[in-house]
Amino acid sequence: MKRFSFLTLWLGLCACAWAADPPVTYVRAGKLLDVRSGKMLTDQVIVIRGEKIERVAGSAQVQIPAGASALDLSRATVLPGLIDAHTHLFLTGEDNGRYDEQLLKESWQYRTIEAVVNAKRDLDAGFTTMRDVETEGAMYSDVDVRNAINRGLIPGPRLQVATRAISTTGGYPLEGYSPEVTVPSGAQIVDSPEEARKAVREQVKYGADLIKIYGTHKFHFTADGKMMSMPTFTLEEVLAIVNEAHSEGRKVACHAYGGAGLKNCLDGGVDSIEHGLDLDDAAVAEMVAKGIWLVPTLYVYEGSTRAEDDAASGGKVSRASLHEPSFRKALAAGVKIAFGTDVGPFPHGTQAVEFEYMTKFGMSPLAAIQCATTRAAELMGWSDQVGAIAPGTFADIIAVEGNPLEDIKQLEQVKFVMKGGQVVRNDLTK
Numbered sequence: 001m002k003r004f005s006f007l008t009l010w011l012g013l014c015a016c017a018w019a020a021d022p023p024v025t026y027v028r029a030g031k032l033l034d035v036r037s038g039k040m041l042t043d044q045v046i047v048i049r050g051e052k053i054e055r056v057a058g059s060a061q062v063q064i065p066a067g068a069s070a071l072d073l074s075r076a077t078v079l080p081g082l083i084d085a086h087t088h089l090f091l092t093g094e095d096n097g098r099y100d101e102q103l104l105k106e107s108w109q110y111r112t113i114e115a116v117v118n119a120k121r122d123l124d125a126g127f128t129t130m131r132d133v134e135t136e137g138a139m140y141s142d143v144d145v146r147n148a149i150n151r152g153l154i155p156g157p158r159l160q161v162a163t164r165a166i167s168t169t170g171g172y173p174l175e176g177y178s179p180e181v182t183v184p185s186g187a188q189i190v191d192s193p194e195e196a197r198k199a200v201r202e203q204v205k206y207g208a209d210l211i212k213i214y215g216t217h218k219f220h221f222t223a224d225g226k227m228m229s230m231p232t233f234t235l236e237e238v239l240a241i242v243n244e245a246h247s248e249g250r251k252v253a254c255h256a257y258g259g260a261g262l263k264n265c266l267d268g269g270v271d272s273i274e275h276g277l278d279l280d281d282a283a284v285a286e287m288v289a290k291g292i293w294l295v296p297t298l299y300v301y302e303g304s305t306r307a308e309d310d311a312a313s314g315g316k317v318s319r320a321s322l323h324e325p326s327f328r329k330a331l332a333a334g335v336k337i338a339f340g341t342d343v344g345p346f347p348h349g350t351q352a353v354e355f356e357y358m359t360k361f362g363m364s365p366l367a368a369i370q371c372a373t374t375r376a377a378e379l380m381g382w383s384d385q386v387g388a389i390a391p392g393t394f395a396d397i398i399a400v401e402g403n404p405l406e407d408i409k410q411l412e413q414v415k416f417v418m419k420g421g422q423v424v425r426n427d428l429t430k
Contacts, residue, residue: 022050025421026070027397028059029078033405035373036388038366040405046078048395051420055391072429073399073416079369080389081128081396081419082411083376084157084351086253086274086295086340089115089122089145090135093345100174103137103184112141119145119156121349124425126414128396129158129377129386131340133212133253133274134165136186143207155424158394160380162212162253163203164188166196166241171217171232187214193240196233200244211245213238213270215254216261221309225316227278231261238268251381253295257319258283266292272379274340276330277301277323284333293379294330295340298323298357303346328362337363338379339372352412355404365408395421399428 027046034041045062047055055062064070092098092114102111115138122130135142142161149156165172165187172187188203190196200211215238216229233241238254245252251272254265258278265273266286272293273279279287279294287294301320309318330337339358341351358368377387385394399416417424 023069023421024049024054025395026062026064026068027078027418028070028072028074029076029399030074031077031403032056032389033077033079033369034389035080035370036390038370040077040403043074044078046389046395046397048421051394051422053389053391053393053395056389071423071426076399076401076416076428077403077410078389078397078399078416079404080373080387080393081398081417082126082352082372083129083339083380083387084122084127084341084343084372085131085272085338085376085379086297086342087122087130087132087348087351088134088136088342088344089118089130089132089142089348090138091344092118093347099136099186103174103186108138108141111135111138112145115141115145116148116154116156118344118348119149119154119159121347122343122351123155123157123419124414124417125349125352126398126411126417127157127351128394128398128417128419129380129382131160131162131210131253131380133162133210134187135163136165136344137184139164140206146207146209157419158382158386158396160209161207162210163206163208164199165212165214166190166199166203167214167217168232168237171214190237193236196237196240197244200241200248200250204245204248204250208250211241211250211252212274213241213252213254213265215256215265215270216259219257221313221317225313227258227317227319227322229257229259229261229278231259231264233261233264235264235267238264238270242269251379266290272338275323275342277319277326279326279330281329284330284335287330287335288333291336293336293338295338295379296323296327296330296358297340297342297354298327298361299351299354300342300345302357324361327358331362336375336379337371338376339368340376350412352414355408355411359408365405368408369404369411394419401428 146159254270256262343351400410
């Protein structure tokens with residue numbers, strides 16, 4: 001019996017040793033964009049051990065063993081996996097009038113299935129990490145999607161999730177229904193600092209990685225072509241949310257256009273302004289002084305919302321027409337900017353079109369790519385894990401055929417995706 005026990009122990013130890021020796025993969029990169037230095041390197045080899053990058057060096061410095069697992073991307077440009085810091089996995093085309101239908105007719109379970117499909121589409125498009133900034137009425141279902149991805153049950157990007165988001169009475173859809181009819185809301189509703197603190201505590205309890213609030217909601221255009229945004233929260237409510245979230249180690253993302261609602265968010269110390277399409281000089285200066293991020297989401301306002309706004313303002317102004325000068329102002333002032341798209345109202349897997357508008361509105365291709373890699377990773381607090389091809393980071397890698405520094409639209413045609421050392425998509429070496 002003792003001999004058998006010793007043998008069993010020995011075999012168990014050997015099995016543990018074997019299991020602890022992760023596989024090594026070598027990736028040959030014809031061109032490799034080092035997003036941290038901004039340099040385009042040539043003829044590089046990425047050494048991946050398990051799910052992490054172990055080494056990056058010129059091919060002359062790395063001997064690939066015979067028979068080793070190797071991927072040849074020598075004719076491609078290799079970059080870190082992209083990061084979208086503003087997504088909605090639980091939306092599927094609200095620009096087509098589906099928002100009310102989704103909340104009224106689709107169960108949380110069905111919408112979670114839609115979110116799983118959307119996560120795969122985004123991953124296939126090269127987005128290996130995302131912040132999902134609320135479930136739009138599907139409660140805490142994003143926590144389940146995040147956990148299922150982390151456990152390897154379903155494919156998808158690494159996620160930080162905001163769960164329900166927070167707004168005030170009259171500050172978020174569904175709207176326009178009879179007061180005799182109880183309808184769901186796309187966000188959790190609070191109307192005092194005490195309720196706001198409780199909402200943060202509840203969302204953190206059920207798995208929120210960050211807190212999302214709506215600093216503005218309703219808006220209208222004046223006769224002289226200006227946009228007036230109505231605030232939702234009072235400053236005291238924003239302070240309660242931010243203080244509670246920060247005490248829990250969570251950041252606060254604030255949807256805001258401009259005006260008093262934006263100022264309340266800035267004065268309250270939020271970590272990022274989402275959209276920020278009507279920033280004045282004072283707001284920009286405060287964002288720079290406090291290190292508050294801007295996640296601009298430019299492209300989403302170029303679709304049906306432009307036509308709606310033109311109709312509402314008599315052709316004088318639209319959210320899109322306000323967004324470009326606001327973005328340029330923030331860029332010139334040195335506001336910290338992270339890539340985000342608001343994907344969901346438009347189809348998942350297509351959000352790389354955002355790069356076109358960032359560069360069209362004054363940002364260099366390299367800076368735009370850094371916004372979707374190193375900068376977005378910094379916003380998320382994950383700089384040591386994602387956003388670069390460097391030793392110690394996850395082996396999240398994409399590749400395109402051309403040079404995105406010369407043609408930014410190459411990022412709309414990603415041909416290779418690896419997440420955590422596992423190939424997700426490969427249209428280059430088949």
